[in-house]
Amino acid sequence: MDFTGTLRTILNRKGSAVSSISPDATVYEAVARMAEEDIGALAVLENHRLIGIFSERDYARKVILLGRASRDTTVREAMTHPAITVPPEESVEDCMRLMIHRRNRHVLVVDRGELCGIVSIGDLVNSIISAQAATIDHLTSYIAGGYPG
Numbered sequence: 001m002d003f004t005g006t007l008r009t010i011l012n013r014k015g016s017a018v019s020s021i022s023p024d025a026t027v028y029e030a031v032a033r034m035a036e037e038d039i040g041a042l043a044v045l046e047n048h049r050l051i052g053i054f055s056e057r058d059y060a061r062k063v064i065l066l067g068r069a070s071r072d073t074t075v076r077e078a079m080t081h082p083a084i085t086v087p088p089e090e091s092v093e094d095c096m097r098l099m100i101h102r103r104n105r106h107v108l109v110v111d112r113g114e115l116c117g118i119v120s121i122g123d124l125v126n127s128i129i130s131a132q133a134a135t136i137d138h139l140t141s142y143i144a145g146g147y148p149g
Helices: 007-014 027-037 056-064 092-102 121-143
Strands: 041-046 049-055 106-111 114-120
Touching (some): 007 114, 049 106
16 A cells, blocks of 8 residues: 655654653653653754664663663663664655564654654554545545546
């Protein structure tokens, strides 16, 4: 199935703001920030350079399951690095395939070396649902004879 659209289209719709954290912050600080912003992942930046990503999954697997204390563990110790990055021209379909294959729920969008957004699997699913709804509307109009010629 061909899912039209690119990650740039998704970022234009949802915005390109990316929440980030220092690798030297504690995991507790990272989890508190994610809860406050109601997000599932943070870009990890050191000197304005992307070095990884910290997600709820990292917290569960690299802190809780290992019996570590979130106030004593740094983001650097628990983050995923290197982070999976994709260009904004990446198709929704190819990005979804990558995320499914790599079992990631978030990817960072990087344009010419600059972090320009983050896309979640939910963003991709919403984009696909919207595209399918538009197609159904067009087909319904066409069948009903109201499709412009």
